Amino acid sequence: MNKGKITLLTLCLIAAFLSCNNDDDGVTTTPIRDRAEQQEKDKDSLIKYFNNHYFNSSEINNLLPNVGINDIVITELIDGETVPTGSTLLINATNLETKTVTYADVEYEYYILRINEGGGTESPTFADNVIVNYEGFTLKNKVFDSSVNAVRFDLTTLIPAWRKVLPQFKVAQFYGEAINVDTNGDGIPDTSDGTLEASNQGTGIMFIPSGLGYFANAVTGISSYSPIIFKFELYKKFENDHDNDGIPSYMEDLNGDGEFIVNTKDLTDDTDDDTDGDGDPDYADIDDDGDGILTKYEDINEDGNFTNDDSNGNGIPNYLDPEDKISNQDS
Numbered sequence: 001m002n003k004g005k006i007t008l009l010t011l012c013l014i015a016a017f018l019s020c021n022n023d024d025d026g027v028t029t030t031p032i033r034d035r036a037e038q039q040e041k042d043k044d045s046l047i048k049y050f051n052n053h054y055f056n057s058s059e060i061n062n063l064l065p066n067v068g069i070n071d072i073v074i075t076e077l078i079d080g081e082t083v084p085t086g087s088t089l090l091i092n093a094t095n096l097e098t099k100t101v102t103y104a105d106v107e108y109e110y111y112i113l114r115i116n117e118g119g120g121t122e123s124p125t126f127a128d129n130v131i132v133n134y135e136g137f138t139l140k141n142k143v144f145d146s147s148v149n150a151v152r153f154d155l156t157t158l159i160p161a162w163r164k165v166l167p168q169f170k171v172a173q174f175y176g177e178a179i180n181v182d183t184n185g186d187g188i189p190d191t192s193d194g195t196l197e198a199s200n201q202g203t204g205i206m207f208i209p210s211g212l213g214y215f216a217n218a219v220t221g222i223s224s225y226s227p228i229i230f231k232f233e234l235y236k237k238f239e240n241d242h243d244n245d246g247i248p249s250y251m252e253d254l255n256g257d258g259e260f261i262v263n264t265k266d267l268t269d270d271t272d273d274d275t276d277g278d279g280d281p282d283y284a285d286i287d288d289d290g291d292g293i294l295t296k297y298e299d300i301n302e303d304g305n306f307t308n309d310d311s312n313g314n315g316i317p318n319y320l321d322p323e324d325k326i327s328n329q330d331s
Contacts (some may be wrong), residue, residue, distance in 0.1 A: 032216050033225060035106040042209035042227045043109055049139050049207070049227075050091040052077045055113075057093065058086035065116050065200040069135050069231035072115065072205065076141065101164050103212060104262055110161065111207040118170030118202025124237035125250035126163035126258040127283065129154050133233040144221030144228075150235055156242070156249070156260065156283075161208040161230070163258055169202030172235045202234035243286050245295035247306055247319070252282040260284075275320050291322035298324070 056073045063071055075087070083089050090096060090113070097112045124130050130153065135146040155163050174197065210225045218224040240249040253260065254273045260281040261273050273281040276290030288295045298318040300309040307317050311324040318324040 035104055035211050035215075038215075038225055039106055039108055039209055039211055042211070042225075045139060045227050046111065046207050046209065047091070050096070050111075051089070053141075054083045054087045054089045055093070056086065057088040060115060065119060067115050067203050068201075068233055069133055069203070072203075072231055074141065074205075099164070101212075102257070103160055103164075103259070106211060108209055108211050110164065110209060110212055112165060112168065113205040113207070114169075115203040115205070116200065118234055119173040119200025120171035120202075122237055123168070123170050124155065124166050124234070125239070125248075126167055127156055127240050127242075127249035127253070127260075129238040129240055130166055130234060131236040132166075133235070135231045137229050137231075138222065139227055139229070142221065144219075150233070152238075154240065156240070159208075159213050160259070160262075161206055161212040164212065165204070165206045165208075166232075166234060167258075169204060169234045171237055172198040172201035172233075174198050174236075198235050202232075204232060206230050206232070242283050243295075245286050245288070245319075246299060246304065247282075247295065249283040252288070254282065276322070289318075289320050289322045291324070293318075295319045 053074050053076050055075070059073075060067055060071060074090070077083060077089065093113060095114045097114060099110050099112060101108055101110070131150050132153075133147050133150045135143060137143045155166060207227070207229050209227050213226070213228050214222060214224070216224050222228060241247065242249045252273065254275070260283055273283070274285070275282055275288045276285070278285065278290055282288040286294050286296070295306075298309060299306050300311060300318060306319045309318045309324075310316065310321075311318055312321070314321065314323070316324075
């Protein structure tokens with residue numbers, strides 16, 4: 001595949017990645033199963049899939065680094081057949097990576113087929129907006145969703161797997177006139193002909209257990225408790241500050257689990273991303289510590305580094321400390 005083109009008009013119009021959103025219309029739920037037990041079942045299903053499906057590895061290698069999701073073909077190996085020359089059984093792929101992550105108090109195992117790392121200099125955080133091209137399909141290779149053109153969405157609104165996988169890739173390299181000009185402030189650079197040419201995008205496939213997907217939810221084309229697969233191309237990332245308090249959202253993940261209050265047992269515990277226990281995690285709270293002073297005004301040094309501001313010297317930055325008397329007086 002040659003340099004991919006992202007149509008800017010399309011990027012402006014498409015604002016949500018509906019099929020990955022936890023708030024999909026038409027979602028139905030079934031009785032909740034034990035997450036740890038379901039993880040083991042899903043792991044067995046994915047390993048079985050790896051043992052009887054192959055992909056066109058040689059063709060992909062010849063296209064690197066400009067490989068797109070349409071260039072990757074996964075095929076079921078029928079009983080009695082052998083893997084064709086130039087293809088590789090997934091279980092034998094040297095670029096198939098096994099990953100583990102704790103989510104909802106369960107250790108999950110998921111897998112990434114790393115096709116291309118990405119030639120850009122940045123990787124998204126779990127809380128950023130990204131521009132991607134994607135295709136989602138089941139273990140029966142049935143496509144349930146895909147993008148026609150690259151789309152932009154907020155990783156915090158999607159199923160957990162996207163927040164775990166995308167930060168492990170880099171964005172694309174871009175070429176085009178006025179690449180750093182953003183006339184309408186939408187975060188998408190202008191070009192004279194309405195497109196940017198991208199190459200060397202981060203490309204891969206994620207194989208995910210249901211616990212990092214829709215779990216008990218059944219959405220169109222996917223039954224509940226189904227492991228699923230996504231091909232993806234990562235083009236760009238945009239740092240989010242959801243509450244516009246001057247602190248990037250990813251920095252308001254106080255317990256460092258890459259989520260906002262998922263594993264919490266007690267909202268009053270400030271390690272669970274909600275400093276003042278008001279039910280709004282810090283990334284969506286304009287007054288993180290509930291002291292009546294907006295977080296954006298608690299950067300006393302005005303250097304953009306809120307962690308340097310500790311007015312009463314108790315070791316807690318002002319924006320997390322309801323007892324910072326100086327900021328209360330000065331604001």
